[in-house]
Amino acid sequence: MTINSVSVRDLSLSFGAVTVLETLNLDVKDGEFLVLLGSSGCGKSTLLNCIAGLLDVSEGQIFIKDKNVTWEEPKDRGIGMVFQSYALYPQMTVEGNLSFGLKVAKLPQAEIDKRVARASEILQIQPLLKRKPSELSGGQRQRVAIGRALVRDVDVFLFDEPLSNLDAKLRSELRVEIKRLHQSLKNTMIYVTHDQIEALTLADRIAVMKSGVIQQLADPMTIYNMPENLFVAGFIGSPSMNFFRGEIKDKGGRKVIEINGVDFAMDAYPARGPMEAGRKVVLGVRPEHVKVDEPGEEIHDAIVDIEEPMGADNLLWLKLAGQTISVRIAGARRYAPGRAVKLSFDMSMASVFDAVTENRV
Amino acid sequence: MAEVVTLNNPSAKAGTVTKLAAGPKGKKPRPMLSPRNIMIYGALIFAAAYYLLPLYVMVVTSLKGMPEVRLGNIFSPPLEITFEPWVKAWSSACTGLNCDGLSRGFWNSVRITIPSTIVSIAIASINGYALANWRFKGADLFFTILIVGAFIPYQVMIYPIVIVLREMGLYGSLTGLIIVHSIFGMPILTLLFRNYFSSLPEELFKAARVDGAGFWTIYFKIMLPMSLPIFVVAMILQITGIWNDFLLGVVFTRPEYYPMTVQLNNIVNSVQGVKEYNVNMAATILTGAVPLIVYFVSGRLFVRGIAAGAVKG
Ligand SMILES: Nc1ncnc2c1ncn2[C@@H]1O[C@H](COP(=O)(O)OP(=O)(O)OP(=O)(O)O)[C@@H](O)[C@H]1O
Ligand SMILES: [Mg+2]
Numbered sequence: 001m002t003i004n005s006v007s008v009r010d011l012s013l014s015f016g017a018v019t020v021l022e023t024l025n026l027d028v029k030d031g032e033f034l035v036l037l038g039s040s041g042c043g044k045s046t047l048l049n050c051i052a053g054l055l056d057v058s059e060g061q062i063f064i065k066d067k068n069v070t071w072e073e074p075k076d077r078g079i080g081m082v083f084q085s086y087a088l089y090p091q092m093t094v095e096g097n098l099s100f101g102l103k104v105a106k107l108p109q110a111e112i113d114k115r116v117a118r119a120s121e122i123l124q125i126q127p128l129l130k131r132k133p134s135e136l137s138g139g140q141r142q143r144v145a146i147g148r149a150l151v152r153d154v155d156v157f158l159f160d161e162p163l164s165n166l167d168a169k170l171r172s173e174l175r176v177e178i179k180r181l182h183q184s185l186k187n188t189m190i191y192v193t194h195d196q197i198e199a200l201t202l203a204d205r206i207a208v209m210k211s212g213v214i215q216q217l218a219d220p221m222t223i224y225n226m227p228e229n230l231f232v233a234g235f236i237g238s239p240s241m242n243f244f245r246g247e248i249k250d251k252g253g254r255k256v257i258e259i260n261g262v263d264f265a266m267d268a269y270p271a272r273g274p275m276e277a278g279r280k281v282v283l284g285v286r287p288e289h290v291k292v293d294e295p296g297e298e299i300h301d302a303i304v305d306i307e308e309p310m311g312a313d314n315l316l317w318l319k320l321a322g323q324t325i326s327v328r329i330a331g332a333r334r335y336a337p338g339r340a341v342k343l344s345f346d347m348s349m350a351s352v353f354d355a356v357t358e359n360r361v
Numbered sequence: 362m363a364e365v366v367t368l369n370n371p372s373a374k375a376g377t378v379t380k381l382a383a384g385p386k387g388k389k390p391r392p393m394l395s396p397r398n399i400m401i402y403g404a405l406i407f408a409a410a411y412y413l414l415p416l417y418v419m420v421v422t423s424l425k426g427m428p429e430v431r432l433g434n435i436f437s438p439p440l441e442i443t444f445e446p447w448v449k450a451w452s453s454a455c456t457g458l459n460c461d462g463l464s465r466g467f468w469n470s471v472r473i474t475i476p477s478t479i480v481s482i483a484i485a486s487i488n489g490y491a492l493a494n495w496r497f498k499g500a501d502l503f504f505t506i507l508i509v510g511a512f513i514p515y516q517v518m519i520y521p522i523v524i525v526l527r528e529m530g531l532y533g534s535l536t537g538l539i540i541v542h543s544i545f546g547m548p549i550l551t552l553l554f555r556n557y558f559s560s561l562p563e564e565l566f567k568a569a570r571v572d573g574a575g576f577w578t579i580y581f582k583i584m585l586p587m588s589l590p591i592f593v594v595a596m597i598l599q600i601t602g603i604w605n606d607f608l609l610g611v612v613f614t615r616p617e618y619y620p621m622t623v624q625l626n627n628i629v630n631s632v633q634g635v636k637e638y639n640v641n642m643a644a645t646i647l648t649g650a651v652p653l654i655v656y657f658v659s660g661r662l663f664v665r666g667i668a669a670g671a672v673k674g
Binding site for chain 1: 562564565567568569570571572573574578582583586587
């Protein structure tokens with residue numbers, strides 16, 4: 001089964017003079033969990049609403065299960081949707097909320113009962129069926145909202161930041177539940193979020209968006225380790241990647257990046273193309289790819305500025321080559337501020353971006 | 362517990378406890394007759410009396426016989442309570458041509474107010490819903506035109522409407538007046554409903570669309586049940602507005618269809634015979650009773666609806 005579940009072709013959408021999406025293309029595979037990740041206002045919800053049919057596209061086409069649904073009503077697209085604000089009908093009971101769409105579709109009562117029973121069993125909301133949404137907690141409400149998509153028996157689920165109204169603990173609980181749901185149902189899910197943890201933990205593939213353009217579409221590990229451009233590199237990861245502006249130089253046959261007079265050897269970096277000397281670049285290194293006081297090929301001296309113990313990890317902020325750099329080490333290793341340390345970089349895990357195009361080198 | 366106290370230097374502990382117990386404790390006492398209270402309650406009582414006094418005069422006068430009214434002590438309570446003036450005002454006071462009291466006007470007003478209220482609210486709520494949720498082409502233009510309509514003085518439109526109704530053969534009929542009332546209520550009611558529906562979460566509407574509900578299903582099943590307060594507000598606005606209307610009633614109907622307000626005017630201002638102040642007072646109270654009752658019955662819902670519209674709108 002390699003058919004695409006959802007395909008977006010050259011999609012453009014503008015509100016009056018404001019263009020939110022421009023010739024966007026996206027293919028979601030059958031049964032895939034795709035996360036749309038981006039900062040606020042970048043057009044994630046807009047894209048999702050276009051796929052759902054809640055917004056008329058200005059240009060382009062949308063296919064669901066290889067059927068052109070560009071002009072179809074939301075109900076005819078075979079999608080279920082879960083919203084950030086839950087959007088439960090306040091005057092109806094949980095059961096009423098679950099069965100509303102089925103009643104509108106004039107399904108036989110027996111079938112309605114069957115589907116409501118199944119959905120409420122999967123989501124463990126049977127005891128709540130007779131309650132009104134106002135009598136539920138946030139987590140329970142969101143479960144009911146998921147149930148409302150579930151009873152529709154559709155191939156594609158659309159989630160618009162379903163967890164962002166919940167507190168941290170509930171969020172991680174429901175996150176696991178959504179993942180479990182996807183594993184058991186195996187249907188296609190498109191999930192919008194601005195939370196990178198959610199994206200990394202849930203996704204089969206992540207589409208990182210910025211002002212209406214998909215910057216990179218890849219599996220979480222590729223996104224994390226080999227970001228396609230500076231935006232993706234800076235957006236993913238907490239604390240974010242360390243960036244150093246510098247210039248590529250040829251020193252004794254070795255490629256190095258010179259940053260404020262300090263040389264960083266780039267032999268281990270898996271470059272995509274030639275690294276011409278004189279090119280202005282940005283070197284990106286994640287906090288966990290810097291080793292502190294461990295043997296390495298190239299040692300740089302640095303001074304500990306601030307220490308942030310976080311339990312399992314210990315985060316050090318150091319001064320190096322005139323810049324601040326964050327380094328993640330094991331929580332048990334403590335360093336007092338002011339202490340001199342020796343750093344070595346794992347350049348095989350680093351990223352180098354062109355300073356002008358901001359794309360990966 | 363006692364042991365713990367003993368362990369922790371008992372003498373010091375006991376000392377603090379007595380000192381603490383002596384200090385202020387619990388609810389802070391507020392004397393009833395503080396200057397602050399006197400100011401607040403005094404002002405409130407004064408304002409209430411100021412507004413209630415005319416009503417008091419009306420009620421006591423309406424309960425007096427004519428001889429007692431002539432004495433001129435308008436504030437004195439009736440020596441001898443009589444309901445004669447009320448009966449007369451309702452059923453036999455003369456209004457120009459006929460002498461069957463306000464009852465005819467009352468029923469006319471009922472026949473005008475109820476259909477006008479229902480028709481105007483039904484149409485305006487659908488307008489507001491369409492404007493708020495179904496951003497159709499030209500919606501903004503339509504809305505602007507409607508709002509401009511709210512600022513055009515009535516008087517400017519009266520003559521053109523008279524001609525239109527005459528051409529339609531509805532001039533002078535109750536139907537004509539009902540249409541006029543419904544149209545005049547449209548701008549403000551549409552605005553009211555549009556703002557209210559816009560304040561409801563948009564995702565609810567989207568969820569209903571994903572669930573397959575169409576224009577009418579969403580309106581009746583989702584929007585209406587959530588909108589009781591605003592419907593009450595609209596109802597009160599319309600009932601009181603239409604019931605109290607004088608100008609449109611006198612312009613657009615024939616004497617046999619005159620609403621209560623017009624008849625009240627005719628009773629109070631009739632030139633023949635002596636001025637029966639007690640009957641006039643009773644007639645006035647009777648005419649004002651309907652809006653008054655509406656306010657009393659639905660006041661709480663009214664406030665809730667206004668607040669909902671104001672805060673979220
Ligand atoms: N109805 C509208 N009219 C005009 N502009 C709109 C409308 N809806 C959204 N926009 C604009 O489109 C852009 C994208 O909005 P969208 O809701 O898709 O962002 P988002 O990525 O979902 O953000 P968030 O994470 O805050 O939900 C925003 O800049 C927003 O201002
Ligand atoms: Mg959004």
